[in-house]
Amino acid sequence: AQTVTQSQPEMSVQEAETVTLSCTYDTSESNYYLFWYKQPPSRQMILVIRQEAYKQQNATENRFSVNFQKAAKSFSLKISDSQLGDTAMYFCAFLEAGSYQLTFGKGTKLSVIP
Amino acid sequence: DAEITQSPRHKITETGRQVTLACHQTWNHNNMFWYRQDLGHGLRLIHYSYGVHDTNKGEVSDGYSVSRSNTEDLPLTLESAASSQTSVYFCASSETTISSEAFFGQGTRLTVV
Numbered sequence: 001a002q003t004v005t006q007s008q009p010e011m012s013v014q015e016a017e018t019v020t021l022s023c024t025y026d027t028s029e030s031n032y033y034l035f036w037y038k039q040p041p042s043r044q045m046i047l048v049i050r051q052e053a054y055k056q057q058n059a060t061e062n063r064f065s066v067n068f069q070k071a072a073k074s075f076s077l078k079i080s081d082s083q084l085g086d087t088a089m090y091f092c093a094f095l096e097a098g099s100y101q102l103t104f105g106k107g108t109k110l111s112v113i114p
Numbered sequence: 115d116a117e118i119t120q121s122p123r124h125k126i127t128e129t130g131r132q133v134t135l136a137c138h139q140t141w142n143h144n145n146m147f148w149y150r151q152d153l154g155h156g157l158r159l160i161h162y163s164y165g166v167h168d169t170n171k172g173e174v175s176d177g178y179s180v181s182r183s184n185t186e187d188l189p190l191t192l193e194s195a196a197s198s199q200t201s202v203y204f205c206a207s208s209e210t211t212i213s214s215e216a217f218f219g220q221g222t223r224l225t226v227v
Contacts, residue, residue, distance in 0.1 A: 091156060091157065100162075101159060
């Protein structure tokens with residue numbers, strides 16, 4: 001079974017600064033997908049970014065980018081120019097190709113400080 | 115616009131009562147999932163379905179059941195509610211394609227007293 005570990009239960013960052021959220025995973029599979037989801041206080045789960053394991057290039061979505069290190073099984077999320085609206089719980093998730101079931105980490109609560 | 119909706123948004127029930135949480139999606143997705151979210155545990159999979167009349171147990175299925183009689187709905191039933199089932203419940207759906215994004219409902223906060 002796959003496991004996803006987020007070692008930082010809480011983090012804070014000053015507005016306009018950059019912050020990196022850590023995620024490691026354990027799997028014996030070679031074909032899989034990784035995701036970061038954002039959950040603001042509204043409770044809605046919002047997909048932030050997705051990475052295919054077979055792609056070496058790190059995914060980027062505007063101010064959000066990942067550092068995917070396949071050999072190290074690491075998938076960190078970098079948020080640049082942090083905004084107050086980035087305050088949320090962030091979940092790292094793993095998807096084995098063909099299984100359709102997401103495995104989530106325990107989450108990191110990010111607070112952006114004005 | 116297609117969406118996935120859960121009802122109710124909040125519910126308080128008593129120990130021992132049967133409770134059903136509704137999930138309805140208009141994406142026409144074959145895959146549907148129920149997760150529970152608890153502090154310090156993230157989201158854990160309760161049950162899932164890959165199509166009509168298909169249901170499967172997830173990581174934390176004890177005390178829960180689901181049925182899939184059509185594509186749109188996957189109700190989650192707590193047979194005899196327990197205080198340990200106080201949680202926030204999320205329904206999700208996805209297409210049957212590799213790396214398909216999962217779309218989530220807004221969650222149901224259930225309190226068992």
